[in-house]
Amino acid sequence: MRVVVAGTAFGRIYLEAVRDDLAGILAQGSDYSKACADRYGVPLYTSVDDVPDVDVACVVVKSGALGGPGTDLARAFLKRGIHVLQEHPVHADEIASLLREARGGVSYAVNTLYPNLRPVRQFLAAAEVIRKHQRIEFIDAACNSQVLYPLIDILGRVAGGLRPWEFGEPFDGRPFQSLHAVIGGVPVTLRVQNQVHPGDPDNHSYFLHRISVGCEGGVLTLADTHGPVLWNPRLHSPRDETGRLIMDAARLDVPNIEVVGSPVTYLDVFADLWPDAVAESLRAMHDPAGRQWALSVSTVWRDLTARIGLPELINPGEPKPLDLLKELAC
Template identity: 40%
Template sequence: MSRLRTVLCGTRFGQTYLAALGGLPAEFELVGLLGNRGARSVSTAERAGVPLWTDVEDVPGDVDVACVVIRSSSMGGPGSELARALLSRGVHVLQEQPIHHVDLMESFKTAREHGVQYRMSNLYAQLPAVRTWAAAAREVIAQQCPVYLDAACAVQVSFPLLHVLGQALGSVRPWRFSVAGTSGPFSLVTGEIGGVPLTLRVQNEIAAEDPDNHMHLLTRATLGFEGGGLALHDAHGPVSWTPRLHIPHSVRGAFDFSAPDAVHLSGPCTAFLDETPPSYRHFLAEVLPSAIGRDLLALREAVLDPASASRPEPYHLALCRMWQDLTTELDYPKPLDAPGHRPMRVPGPGDA
């Protein structure tokens, strides 16, 4: 089983999974697509050079893994039912988030009954900038307790944001959410995550005809400490550390910046912990597939060596319950009649 025979279910966001599988040719062999007979599914299967199946029963018995990239029941789709049908046929499954916690429990149960692996995928937690931010957060938390969490996201990626915050804090319990009002396109949420006071802005709007666009941001977070703030500016970075300004007595009293108590003022006001953020083209074409690849490799490790594989089930169940609490508090997104895309060039000094 050096190469796991894999079927891809879904060809919308599944395009990114297709690129991820293409980047791991020694580990996975794409043997077919499972979907409808729509134009996108047909053309994707032709481009990939694999058959298109329209029913679970059509999937050959020698398939090892299925990537289910179809909306789950919590999003009004059949993804969770499809995942369990594949698990019942002895196929290991990687299913894209978000997933209702009841569906997640049922899928874990079905996987155990049939002796196969089932994982929830969340590429955001695998992004380089997110990993850098979360690792830095854990390093600072070992020295100081966080005193606030300030975050923002589009509602489409509210689940990934919660996952990202959980990675950084090491725990999501206890959590609490309360909508405090609205300001422009954002719903204002207060509460706590992992016991840390939270202020969260959610763009709770969706353009029904174009739900993947018109987001003012993806995921943004600042974890604050007595010593400063650690900021993830968006899913693609950058990550920065801004020390809290403290003006010592020597500066206030004598404007003496050479005094011992003013040494800390010589450091940068803001330090960046990662590389320059990528272009959106590179982010979509390279960074996202690579992040999915990390989830794929984790599933492969669990398939080949179940005894030593990590077991994220309790944490993922907690995330799904927390996301359900948040979306219930937010209520349904507002319909957005979005205008056409109007690209803007980066403003320069000469534009002032």
């Protein structure tokens, strides 16, 4: 597979993911882009017309949803019969027009990335087990507005579908906006840190995603976007004939928390987890079921962002690290 990557900002994650299949880089020709091309030993192109025939183009440039030319680049590649994987977010009308362009065996897909992270895949696999045996009673989710689009994708997969969806009126409890919702028919409590630093939009989130899924048997939690996954069996003590709780019942002899996976460093996130998720997205990009799903995710995102409004602009300084375990040990 010959792959060209358009963009060298977040595109660096894609470059690592496809380095063995990389055929070139498309960028504006900055010194940094030239250095990237030198590092990977591939040509640097500054126009789609200059790119030779390749199999896949990864468009990691802001789409029209964010005021960038990514959708135009995607369209130009599709017109040449080149498969396209485009980084989110992408407006539903853009997706629809690009899907119409992708004909004759050419694939177009939107990459929401985070559902394909290994810890999230573990979480989704566990949620699927829950759905097979019990009904999901509720979902409690929180995120930063920068990663709200992939959160919707994850919640739809947890619930087993996005329809029907509904969003209540948000109430402001800064730094979060909170609202009640329905995703795939499942009640959802949602909190969104709807804030952005205009000069540093990739930072200043308190966290990316935290999700808890409740069922009759317990609560499954994605503690962080990058894991671990936690299973909290439901505490239930039977009663004896007098009505007193039986505090040594056999069903109580289980861990209160079971951990799937283990913590990672943020260096691991950039060097391993994210490139691996891109590779997973590339493997799945030709699935025809993903076309309607991508449209639905974008439509739900549009409805939700219209409900919560534009992010509040903030300008905090660099956060001061806190070694909590070390301080507790003192």
